[in-house]
Every structure is written in C-alpha cells, then in structure tokens.
Amino acid sequence: MMIEPIQQCHQTGAIMSHVLAVIGAAVVLFPSNIFGEETVDVTRGLVQVHEVARVVPRLPEMPPASAVCFSSRWSHPINRDDPHDTFAAAEAFHATDFVWTYSLDPKFVQRLRQSGERVFLAVNSLIPDPPDFRRRSKGRIVDLLGQPVTAPWMRSWPDSAWGCANSPEYREGFIEYAVRAIQAGATALQMDDPRMNLAAVSWGACFCPHCIEGFRAFLIDRVSQETATAWGITDLDRFDYRQYLLERKASVGDAFAKYDGGELKSLFAEFQKESVRQFFSYVRGEIDRRAGRHIVFSTNNYRGSWEFPYDLFEIGMAELPQRDATPQQLYDRYREAHDRGKHQIFTLVPQTADGSEVPITRRVIAACYALGGHLIVPWDVYTGSQKPRYYGRPEDYAELYRFVREFAHCFDGYEEAAFVFEDRPDERYPLAPPLLIGIPQVMGVVRARPQQAAAPVVIHLVDWRDEPSPFAIRLHRRRFPLTAFEHVWFSCPGHPPREISPREASDEELVLEIPTLRPWGLVVLGAARPLPE
Ligand SMILES: [Zn+2]
Known part of the structure; x- marks a missing residue:
C-alpha cells in the first residue's frame, strides 16, 4: 500500500518528494485519525482544491460568472430633464447583460438585446389591467x-x-x-x-x-x-x-x-x-x-432569502441592504444558494449617496464576484420609498467591471473551493487549509475548475480595511495541483498582471507578498500566461 505510489512515480524529483512527504504524513498522522471527517487518499495526500469545488448546473439564461449585470429600471432618459442615459451608462460600465427592467416596448428591448446578451424584464405584484x-x-x-x-x-x-x-x-x-x-x-x-x-x-x-x-x-x-x-x-x-x-x-x-x-x-x-x-x-x-x-424566472429574494415563495424561482436577484453586506453574510448567502442549486445576483442598497458609499460598494462588487455571483452595476438603484434613486459614477466603479471582463477566463468555469475571513474555520479543511491570510479583514476565496487538476487555480483577495496596506498570504502546497506553482501571477484592477515569486516557508507552505489592494486582487496559480492569447 505504501510502496505502490513510489513505483508509479516515474516523472520528476518534485513529484517524488511530494509523494514521500505525503507518505510520511500518512504514516505519522493517519493512525491517530486527526484528519477528522476529511477524506484522505494516502496515495496522493490531502484533498485538493479542484476536488472540493463542486459544479452547479448553469441554466443558459443565467448570466455567466464573468457577466456585468446592468439594470436600467426604466428606459432613460425618461424626459428632457433626465440627465441619465441607459445605453451610454451601460457602455461606460462594460455591461453585458440587462436585468430587472420594466418595459414592454419592443424597440427598447431589441436595442437592449443588441447591446447585451440577456434581458430580464420585470413583473411584480401590481401588474396593471390589460389591454x-x-x-x-x-x-x-x-x-x-x-x-x-x-x-x-x-x-x-x-x-x-x-x-x-x-x-x-x-x-x-x-x-x-x-x-x-x-x-x-x-x-x-x-x-x-x-x-x-x-x-x-x-x-x-x-x-x-x-x-x-x-x-x-x-x-x-x-x-x-x-x-x-x-x-x-x-x-x-x-x-x-x-x-x-x-x-x-x-x-x-x-x-x-x-x-x-x-x-x-x-x-x-x-x-x-x-x-x-x-x-x-x-x-x-x-x-x-x-x-x-x-421561461426562467429570477426573483427579488430580499437579502438572498430562499424561504417560500422565493424557492419557487430559479435565480435570486435581490436587494441587499448595506448592513448585510459583510464577507461572512455574503459567503453564507452564496453558499446556501449553491447548496440549493440556485444562483444569486445582488443589488446593493447603499445607506448614503454622498460619496462615502463608494468604498463599501467597491468591496461588495469584488466580494460578490469572488464568491461566484454578481453585484448589479450600482446605477438606477432603489434606496427607499421616499429617497432618490442612486446613480453611481463610472469613475468610481467601471474599472472593477472592466477587470472582470478582461479576466473573464478566471471567472467562467470556476467554483468556490475555500473561504477565509477572520478566524472562521472552513469546515472542509479540518487541518492544513489551502489559504491563510496574515491579517484579519482581508477576505480570501480560492476558486478552481472542478475535477480539473491541470487547470489554473484562482485566489480572490478583497481588503475590507479602510486603510489597506500590503500583507502576506500562505498557501498549503499539497492542497494545490503540482503544476500550480510553476507560474504565479498577480493582477488587480487598473494595473497589468505581473509574475510573482512565492517564498518557501517550509516543505509544506509557500508565502506570497501581496501589495496594497483597493480593494481587490487576483492570484492566478499555474497559468503559463496571465491573459489568453
Ligand atoms: Zn383576493
């Protein structure tokens, strides 16, 4: 049982030392059963992130992970005094899909279809009388x-x-x-x-x-x-x-x-x-x-709730109050949707509209994408029954959406495999978690292509601090495919990707120095090039 993997091992010294390390760990640790619930394959070691990531079947109506969802609730400009323009704003934010729009006007809807992939028109509980x-x-x-x-x-x-x-x-x-x-x-x-x-x-x-x-x-x-x-x-x-x-x-x-x-x-x-x-x-x-x-329906499952009657619909497309917009809450909401085979899209309802909402909104955009969801572009947002609607400015948010479009290959096909925020343990890794972050208030999400050992792995990092600064992350070697560390790329919005070198902290751990994030960065492991050719 212990000999076999060595006999099979006929490639590089790296693989040999990896296998020997695994066998060592298995011999020492396995009898004492400190792996808890985790499945350990002694021939290969700890379960790897691409084995933990699970596919949820995606309906073709569902915007892909790299989509930019844009909601113009009505066609703008509404009149000559309206400063807003649906199509100009959609272009400025790199919109790919139009969602939650009230219109029965075929001309307007056809123009939406020409400018984007999907159009979700809205119905509600107060449909007026026909005809x-x-x-x-x-x-x-x-x-x-x-x-x-x-x-x-x-x-x-x-x-x-x-x-x-x-x-x-x-x-x-x-x-x-x-x-x-x-x-x-x-x-x-x-x-x-x-x-x-x-x-x-x-x-x-x-x-x-x-x-x-x-x-x-x-x-x-x-x-x-x-x-x-x-x-x-x-x-x-x-x-x-x-x-x-x-x-x-x-x-x-x-x-x-x-x-x-x-x-x-x-x-x-x-x-x-x-x-x-x-x-x-x-x-x-x-x-x-x-x-x-x-006809696929999404629903305003307020705060991402799936209780009745929201469970009757395929997709959640919900208002998220700012008080719920925390890494932990977002993770729990997305995890529940995933477990139910549903998909979740949020629109953030900001508490202010004086510019102080920009940092939190940027963090929530990054966090939603990191968790495999979308935050609808913060434009034409309902903020309360007697309050003006919120129209975010492209200069505050567009670079984040452009980043998603540029790195679409790091979003589509990827599923969540590990989550790190503050001291919450990820129960899928009772020991040796794949990712550790040196400081609290930085959220980390490992995303992998399920069951594809040869595919690159993507790590999203979102800094929730008001005054961000550089920090380090630690990666557990054996949680990642062997090829993951051949090339390590770092990318963040507004800057070209660059290759970075991990430092060996021990046989098991690699350390990566991460520059200041405002608020989002991607570490891509095991891709020969940062962008597709
Ligand atoms: Zn009645």
Missing part, C-alpha cells in the same frame, strides 16, 4: 371594508393596489403582461415582491370574493363541522370569513397583523400561502405554454 396596462382596478387585493391594499413602502405611490393571486382576472392580466414582455424580447423574467397574498395577510387582506370562496373550500377540506361550530361557524358550506370577522369587529388594515384570530386566522394565512403557490404554478404553466418554451 393597455395603465390603471390598476381589476382583481385587486382588498381589506375587510373592500378597500384596495398596497405594500407599506408603496403607500405614497399613486394607483399602487396589488393584484390578488386568487382573482382569475388578475391571473389573466399577469399572464398577458408576461407574454408581451417575452414577445418584446425578454430572455427571462424577474419577479419583484412575490409574496403577494401571503404578505397581504399582515396588511389586513385579502377578503375579495375569490379569497372568501377559496378559503371556504380550503376549510371544508381540513376542518370538521364540529370544530367549525366550536369557532362559531354554524354552516361551513356557506361560511364567509369576511362577514365572520366584521361581526366580531376584527381589526381592519395593518392592525389585523396583531388581531388575535386564533387557529382560524392561522389557517387563513396558510390558505393565502397556498394561493401564492397555486398562482405561480398556474401562471408559469400558462406563460410557458403561450411562449412555447420554459
């Missing part, structure tokens, strides 16, 4: 008094009533709108506010005739007449929950959230959750049927 989609009066969510209801953050908007998932009229309008978006040229659709009727329970809704009828059928399936009688329902077959609540002087509107409606109210919330599930099942089936293909 002209100008007003919102049909099939709306209503409160106990029959008044139309909207989300708290939309109350200052005119004509903003949400549509009811149980209304056949609203369903048809939603399908019609989505089909028009696809006919206009959408690659996929983005669903904003997918919680619909489930969210509306907290706002004292929906008690429209369709919901009353649906809830009656829902109860008949689940509750005996005896139970119903105990709740004061004399005839379940003629039960009207709205009437029942009015008779009991239940709280109207937002106050309904705190109204003690007992088990019956819990069942109502459950019914509305089911209504949302059935809504998407029905409308998506119809949209696919009418489009003649499966």
